[in-house]
Amino acid sequence: MRLSTLPNLSLSSGARDFIDDARLEGLLGGPASEPAVVRDLIAKSLAKEVLSTEETAVLLRATDPELIEAILDGARRLKNVVYGNRIVLFAPLYIGNDCVNDCLYCGFRRSNRAAVRRTLDPGDVARQVTALEQQGHKRLILVFGEHPRYDATFIAETVRQVYGVKFGPGEIRRVNINAAPLDVDGYRLVHSAGIGTYQVFQETYHHATYAQYHPENTRKGQHYLYRLDALDRAQEAGIDDVGIGALFGLYDWRFEVLGLVTHALHMQERFGVGPHTISFPRIQPAHNVQLPGTWTVSDADFMRLIAILRLAVPYTGMILTAREPAAVRDTVMEFGVSQIDAGSRIELGGYTEAENAQHAEREQFVLGDVRHLDEVMGELIGQGHLPSFCTACYRLGRTGEHFMEFAIPGFIKKFCTPNGLLTLQEYLVDYASEATRAAGERLIAAEVGRMEDDSLRRELEQRLARITGNGERDLYF
Ligand code: SF4
Ligand code: SF4
Numbered sequence: 347m348r349l350s351t352l353p354n355l356s357l358s359s360g361a362r363d364f365i366d367d368a369r370l371e372g373l374l375g376g377p378a379s380e381p382a383v384v385r386d387l388i389a390k391s392l393a394k395e396v397l398s399t400e401e402t403a404v405l406l407r408a409t410d411p412e413l414i415e416a417i418l419d420g421a422r423r424l425k426n427v428v429y430g431n432r433i434v435l436f437a438p439l440y441i442g443n444d445c446v447n448d449c450l451y452c453g454f455r456r457s458n459r460a461a462v463r464r465t466l467d468p469g470d471v472a473r474q475v476t477a478l479e480q481q482g483h484k485r486l487i488l489v490f491g492e493h494p495r496y497d498a499t500f501i502a503e504t505v506r507q508v509y510g511v512k513f514g515p516g517e518i519r520r521v522n523i524n525a526a527p528l529d530v531d532g533y534r535l536v537h538s539a540g541i542g543t544y545q546v547f548q549e550t551y552h553h554a555t556y557a558q559y560h561p562e563n564t565r566k567g568q569h570y571l572y573r574l575d576a577l578d579r580a581q582e583a584g585i586d587d588v589g590i591g592a593l594f595g596l597y598d599w600r601f602e603v604l605g606l607v608t609h610a611l612h613m614q615e616r617f618g619v620g621p622h623t624i625s626f627p628r629i630q631p632a633h634n635v636q637l638p639g640t641w642t643v644s645d646a647d648f649m650r651l652i653a654i655l656r657l658a659v660p661y662t663g664m665i666l667t668a669r670e671p672a673a674v675r676d677t678v679m680e681f682g683v684s685q686i687d688a689g690s691r692i693e694l695g696g697y698t699e700a701e702n703a704q705h706a707e708r709e710q711f712v713l714g715d716v717r718h719l720d721e722v723m724g725e726l727i728g729q730g731h732l733p734s735f736c737t738a739c740y741r742l743g744r745t746g747e748h749f750m751e752f753a754i755p756g757f758i759k760k761f762c763t764p765n766g767l768l769t770l771q772e773y774l775v776d777y778a779s780e781a782t783r784a785a786g787e788r789l790i791a792a793e794v795g796r797m798e799d800d801s802l803r804r805e806l807e808q809r810l811a812r813i814t815g816n817g818e819r820d821l822y823f
Contacts, residue, residue, distance in 0.1 A: 355569060356529045358578040363571050364612045365551050370604045373403035384413050388420035391657040394428070396614070402607045402658040406600040414650060421653035421681040424660055430758050432732045432766045434685040435719070436485035436522070437478055438667075440694050441466050441504055443710070445491035447566040449549070450559045451593065453632035453710050454491050460634055464694040465495065471504060472511050477697040479516025481689050481719045482777035484735035484769065486518050487545070489692075489710075490525040492566065498532035501525055502539035509540065515776050515819055519737040522589070526565075527576030533583030542740055543622050546576040547591035551605025555597040574609075581617045587740075588613070589665070591625030594643045599651050603658070610659045623663040623685065624655060630669045630711040649678055656682025671714035676729065689719030723773065724782040727789050734766030735773065738822035759799070764806045765822045767793055771813045 387401050397405075405417055442465030448455045455461075466474065478486065488504060490496040505521045522543040523536065536544065550556050553570060560567035577588040590609050592602040606624055614620040628643050643651070656664060666675060666683040668690040675686065691697050692709050717725075726733045738744070738761065767790050774786040790810065797803040805823075812818040 355565075355572045357572065357575050358530070358582050360616075361571065361575040361578060363574060365553070365574065365605055365608060367553055367601075370399070370403075370551075370601055370608070373400060373604060374406060374598070374600050376403060376407055379404045379408040379410075379413065381410070381413055384408050385416060388416060388657060391660050392420060392424055392427070394660055396611070396620075396660065397607070397658040399604055399607050399611065402604060402654065405654045405657060406603060417657065418649060418653045418681060421656040424656055425680060425682040428660065428758075429682075429684055430732070430763060431730055432734050432736075432758070432762055433679065433683070433726055434485070434663075434734050434736065435483070435688050435722070436487055436520075436685060437481075437483045437687055437719075438487050438489055438524075438690055438692060439471075439474055439478065439508075440489045440692055440696075440710075441471070442493070442496055443491045443694060444493040444495060446494070447492050447564045448561045449566060450561075451596065451629055451632065451635055451637055453635060456564075458634045462694075466694060468507060470695055471507055474695065474697045475508050475511040475518060476513045476516075478689075479511065479513045479518065480777070482516075482723075482735070482773045483689070483719065484518060484737060485520045485522070485542075487522040487524055487543075487687075490523075492526035496525060498528050498535040502536050505536070505539040505541055515772070515817075517820075519735075519820070520740050524589075527573055528579070530579045530583045533580045533585055537583055537585050541585070542737075543587040543589045544577070544580050544585050545589035545591065545623070545625065546573065546580075547593065547625060547627075548573055548605065548609070549593045550596040550602060551592060551609070552597040552601055559596055577613065577621070578616065581613070586617070586619055587622040589623040589625060590621045591627065591665075593627055593629055594648070594651065595629030595637070595639075595641055597641050599641070599643045599647055603651055603654055606655065607658045610662065620659060621662055623665050624659065625665045625667070626651060626655065627667055627669050630714065632711040633709065645674060645677075648674070649681060652678050652683065653681040668713050668715040669711060672717060672725075675715055676725070679731070686722075688717070688722035690716070720777070720779050720782050723778065724785060727782065727785045732763065732766045732789065732793065733770060733773075734762070735769035736762065736765040736822065738765045741822070759797075760802065761823050763793065763797075764802065764809075767806065768809055768813065768821050771810050772819055775814055 383404055443454045444463055445454045445456055448457050508518050508521050520542040523541050524545040527546050556570050580588050592606055610620045663684045664682050665685045668687050723733050770786055774783045809821045
């Protein structure tokens with residue numbers, strides 16, 4: 347598509363480019379971190395205080411192995427103490443891969459003539475959602491390329507359609523969006539369809555790298571600020587659950603961490619609430635994509651970046667996707683991840699049409715973890731995690747959920763854990779394999795046994811029995 351046919355791009359009121367590359371580079375070039383200062387900052391984070399960019403840079407400049415271990419351990423403790431053992435599960439659903447952009451790292455870029463283009467029609471959407479419900483999913487993220495056909499009206503209609511698909515006891519209770527930035531009116535329209543989180547990733551916060559990977563004759567290439575301001579406009583439109591992210595591997599991972607933290611602090615300052623989630627995908631191979639690999643993030647650095655993000659922005663949900671292989675996912679989860687996708691297929695129509703097959707020319711990138719949902723559930727339970735499909739806060743109008751679970755003492759014990767157990771019980775009754783069911787029942791019994799609040803435990807036991815005995819669903823606190 348030619349740029350002249352693109353709509354005028356309007357910004358939020360007071361939009362500004364708050365990423366100062368020279369300042370962030372200056373922070374990264376500071377002196378080696380003092381052990382005592384690093385330990386104080388970890389303690390500050392464990393006391394539930396957000397870190398500044400300067401303080402985050404101190405953690406990023408810590409290279410001594412002992413200090414790195416202290417940072418990893420701090421993140422592990424923060425995750426355990428503040429968030430407990432719960433992991434929320436979701437699945438991505440690719441709706442269409444037409445795209446006017448030409449991001450050099452993406453299999454869907456417009457110059458990749460070999461990419462197979464497709465947009466799901468309403469029948470396709472119904473079949474995909476049905477298949478996801480049959481697996482047991484309750485939370486989806488819909489993914490759209492950037493193309494005029496995927497405008498706000500199209501996105502809103504698709505969201506309504508997804509909510510309307512009900513198969514047996516299955517239903518989708520929360521639909522999140524990953525799509526192109528919209529203007530304020532567009533976000534209002536999408537918001538009216540009842541979306542959860544709207545995600546827009548900046549990809550890279552480094553201006554020169556952004557220009558390098560996003561050709562100038564595309565909307566994304568021309569408009570760093572339009573993208574950076576995207577979620578401010580979403581907030582202005584009333585969407586207060588927004589997700590930021592960076593694609594790690596385009597530039598120095600330490601710079602991108604500072605970019606994400608700057609973005610989070612900007613939102614907190616401007617709207618009184620930080621981002622709902624942070625995503626940190628690492629670049630993966632994609633069809634017809636060759637990248638220099640200069641900034642490839644090693645597994646060891648990936649752990650560090652997750653741990654530092656956890657400590658810097660302790661109230662924000664952190665999403666780890668199936669781009670990463672199972673072994674990496676299992677390792678890094680303990681440093682602060684709160685949501686993962688499972689049973690994912692990213693080929694258009696992949697939930698019904700290509701069981702287990704991967705077709706690179708139909709995918710944005712190559713998936714690292716293609717385990718089935720039940721397998722992931724079984725493994726999470728085996729590792730002591732509580733897999734959860736909870737959507738209670740959103741359904742009860744408790745938005746900003748991650749902030750509440752973080753900020754309100756006892757919120758997790760009172761709400762997140764019992765709700766996670768109720769959704770797990772539903773899963774065990776409706777969808778689980780025998781082995782997962784047995785392991786899940788043991789986990790539920792152990793968690794219920796650990797509950798200190800007697801009246802809450804009795805109420806929970808009653809609700810669990812109503813799911814199993816009466817066939818009731820969608821019970822939550
Ligand atoms: Fe299009 Fe998104 Fe791929 Fe860029 S990353 S080419 S905007 S689908
Ligand atoms: Fe998330 Fe709220 Fe459920 Fe806790 S109770 S898991 S914060 S939706």
